Amino acid sequence: MSKSLNTIIAELRTFLEAYNRGIDTSDNSLVKDIILLPLSIGGKEIMDQVEIARDLGILSRLTGGDLDNEGTNYKLEKLPGSYATVTLTFYANTKPTSDIIIPANIQVSTIGTSFVSPVRYNTISETRFSIANIDSYYSYDRDRYEFSVEAICTEVGEIGNTAINTIIQLLGSIGGIDGVTNLIAATGGQDEESEDDFRTRIQLAKTGRDLNTVNGLKLYLRSLGFIDTYPVRVEDGDSERTGIDVFVVTSSIASYTETFTFSTAQEKYYLTKRPVVGVTSVVGSSAGTLGSSDFDTNIDNSSPMRRSVYAQDYIRIRKTASLVNGEELTVTYNYSPLIINTQSTLDENTNDVLTADPLLKRAFPLYLYMNAGLTLKANADGPATRNKCKNALIQYLSNYRLGDDLQKSDMIVVLQQGYGDYPITMVDSVVINSYYLQDELGNVYQPVNEIISVSSKQYIVYGSITLV
Numbered sequence: 001m002s003k004s005l006n007t008i009i010a011e012l013r014t015f016l017e018a019y020n021r022g023i024d025t026s027d028n029s030l031v032k033d034i035i036l037l038p039l040s041i042g043g044k045e046i047m048d049q050v051e052i053a054r055d056l057g058i059l060s061r062l063t064g065g066d067l068d069n070e071g072t073n074y075k076l077e078k079l080p081g082s083y084a085t086v087t088l089t090f091y092a093n094t095k096p097t098s099d100i101i102i103p104a105n106i107q108v109s110t111i112g113t114s115f116v117s118p119v120r121y122n123t124i125s126e127t128r129f130s131i132a133n134i135d136s137y138y139s140y141d142r143d144r145y146e147f148s149v150e151a152i153c154t155e156v157g158e159i160g161n162t163a164i165n166t167i168i169q170l171l172g173s174i175g176g177i178d179g180v181t182n183l184i185a186a187t188g189g190q191d192e193e194s195e196d197d198f199r200t201r202i203q204l205a206k207t208g209r210d211l212n213t214v215n216g217l218k219l220y221l222r223s224l225g226f227i228d229t230y231p232v233r234v235e236d237g238d239s240e241r242t243g244i245d246v247f248v249v250t251s252s253i254a255s256y257t258e259t260f261t262f263s264t265a266q267e268k269y270y271l272t273k274r275p276v277v278g279v280t281s282v283v284g285s286s287a288g289t290l291g292s293s294d295f296d297t298n299i300d301n302s303s304p305m306r307r308s309v310y311a312q313d314y315i316r317i318r319k320t321a322s323l324v325n326g327e328e329l330t331v332t333y334n335y336s337p338l339i340i341n342t343q344s345t346l347d348e349n350t351n352d353v354l355t356a357d358p359l360l361k362r363a364f365p366l367y368l369y370m371n372a373g374l375t376l377k378a379n380a381d382g383p384a385t386r387n388k389c390k391n392a393l394i395q396y397l398s399n400y401r402l403g404d405d406l407q408k409s410d411m412i413v414v415l416q417q418g419y420g421d422y423p424i425t426m427v428d429s430v431v432i433n434s435y436y437l438q439d440e441l442g443n444v445y446q447p448v449n450e451i452i453s454v455s456s457k458q459y460i461v462y463g464s465i466t467l468v
Contacts, residue, residue: 059202067195067202074205078198079225084153084160084189086121086182087255088167092145095138096176100129102149107171108180110162118169119162121151121186141289147177153189160189161251184255184280185334190225196399197222217244224342226250228402228459230363247363249402249459252338253277260329268298268314273335275299275362276313285328287321294321308361309343336362363402366445366454367463370435372415374467375428386467389415394462402459406452408432438463 013025024030062070071077090102104126112118127149129137137145153160167182204219214231221229228249232239239245256273262284279297282290296316315331317323339360370393376385396414400406415430437445437452437460445452454460 059199059206062199063195067199071198071202074202076198076201076205076223078195079190079193079223081156081192082188082190082225083156084158084162084186086151086153086160086162086167086186087184088121088123088149088151088180089183090147090149090170090174090177090180091139091142092147092176093178096131096134096145098176099131100147100174100176102127102129102147102174102177106174107154108151108167109169109171110166111169119159119167120154120171121160121167122154123149123151125150141283144178153186156189157191158189158251160186162186185253187251187253190251214244217246221246221248221342225252225338226342228363230402245359245361247361247402247457248339249363250336250338252336253334254337255280255332255334257330257332260331262317262323262327262329263325268316269329269331270312270314271331271333273333273337273340274309274311274313275336275339276311277334277336277362279315279331279333281330281332282315282317283330283332284321284323285330287323287327290317290321294318308359309340310359361457364439364441364458365461366437366439366458368397368406368435368437368460368465369463370411371433371466371468372411373431373433374415375430377428389467390465392417393465397460397462400460404454406454406460408435408447408450408452411435 016023016025059067059070068078088108090100092100102123104123106123107120108123109118109120127147129147134145137147139146162182162185164183164185165181167186168180170177170180201219201222204215204222214233217231218229221231226248230247232245232247234244254273258272260269276297276299278299282295284290295318298314298316299311317329323329339362343360372389374385374389376382392414393411396411412430412432435447435452437447437454439445439458447453
C-alpha cells in the first residue's frame with residue numbers, strides 16, 4: 001500500500017528530531033519548507049511507482065477467474081468474440097416461374113476436407129422475391145438469376161471470415177434454387193479475447209485511464225476490436241500531423257458498391273467509404289466488367305503508408321475502357337467500417353479526447369522470409385523437430401506487437417526452446433543463413449546487423465520459413 005503524504009512527513013519529522021535535538025519541524029518552520037516537503041513529495045512518487053510495479057507483477061501471474069475479477073476493478077470484461085456475417089447469393093440457372101422464397105435458418109456451408117471441417121452459416125430471416133420483378137434479378141455477367149440474402153455464421157470467431165466463392169454447399173433444398181455462393185467475403189468474426197490480450201488491456205487501464213494519454217487511447221482502441229494499435233504523439237518521428245496519429249491492425253473489412261455517371265470530361269471518381277482497402281470490380285452499363293488495364297486506383301499513394309478516413313481514394317478511367325458519356329459506372333470495393341466508426345466516435349467525444357487529434361491508419365504488414373539450418377542430435381526426429389520449430393516461430397510472429405524491434409537472437413531462442421509445453425531439447429545449434437522482410441508493395445527491407453528495424457507503420461507476419 002502506498003503511504004500518504006502526511007504519513008511520510010510524520011516519519012521524516014520523527015527521524016530528524018531523533019538525530020537533531022531541539023530542531024523545529026513544525027508546520028510553519030523553515031525545515032519543513034526546504035527539507036520535509038520536497039523529500040516527502042519525492043518519497044511519495046517513489047512509493048507510488050513501487051505500488052504500480054507491484055500491481056503489474058501480480059497481474060502478470062493472474063489467470064482464469066482471478067484475472068476476470070481483476071478486470072472488474074476497471075469495469076473491463078473479456079471480449080466475447082463475434083459471429084461473422086455474409087451476403088449469400090442464391091441462384092437459379094433457368095428463369096423461375098413463381099416467387100422465390102428463401103426461408104429463415106436455411107443452412108449453407110463451405111466444402112470441408114479431411115483436415116478442415118466445413119464452416120456453416122444460417123440465413124437470418126425469410127426473404128421473398130416476387131415473380132413480377134424476376135427480370136431485375138438476372139445477372140448478365142453470370143447468365144443466371146441471383147437472389148441476395150443475409151446470413152450469420154453458426155460459430156463465434158475468425159473461422160467465419162471466409163473468402164469469396166467458398167460458401168457453395170446448400171444443406172437442403174429450396175424451390176427454384178440451383179445453388180448458392182458468396183460473391184463477397186464473410187466478415188466481422190472475432191475470436192474470444194485471449195488471457196494475454198485481456199491482461200494487456202487491464203495493464204493499460206492501470207497506467208492510462210483517459211483518451212488523452214497514449215496508454216488510455218491504446219486501451220480504448222483495443223477494446224473496440226482492433227488487433228493491435230500504435231499511437232504516436234507529435235514529437236515522435238513517425239507522427240504526420242499535429243496531434244496523435246494512430247496506426248491500427250484490423251481484420252474489419254466490408255464491401256460497398258457505389259454508382260457514378262461516366263463523363264469523358266471527368267478524370268477522377270472519388271470513393272465514399274474510406275479508407276479503401278482494395279477495388280474488386282468496375283462495371284460499365286454498356287461496356288460490362290472493365291479489366292485492370294482499363295482503370296487505375298489511387299489509394300492515397302501520396303503517402304504510401306497512410307490508410308485513413310481523410311485519404312483521397314479514387315479511381316481513374318483510362319481511354320482504353322471505351323465508355324460513353326452518360327453511362328452508369330458501378331464500382332465495388334472493400335473498406336474498413338471499424339476505422340470509420342471509431343474515427344467518428346473520437347471526433348464527437350471532444351471532452352474525452354481533449355488535445356488529441358487522432359488519425360487512424362491501416363498498418364502495412366511486413367512478411368518475414370527466413371532460411372535456417374538446424375544441427376540435431378543423432379537420435380532426433382528430423383521432420384518432427386523442423387515442424388515444431390516452424391510452429392514455434394509462427395506462434396511467436398503471430399503475437400508480435402506493432403512497432404517493436406525484431407532480433408535474430410530472439411528467433412534463435414524461439415527455435416531452440418521449441419513450442420508450448422514441449423521444449424525441443426535435441427537442437428544443438430541454429431544457424432540463420434538469410435532473412436529479409438517484404439511489404440505489400442514489394443519493397444524488400446534487408447536487416448542491418450542483428451536488429452530488423454520495424455517502423456511503427458508496419459507489423460510482422462509469417463511469410464516463409466525454411467528449415468533444413
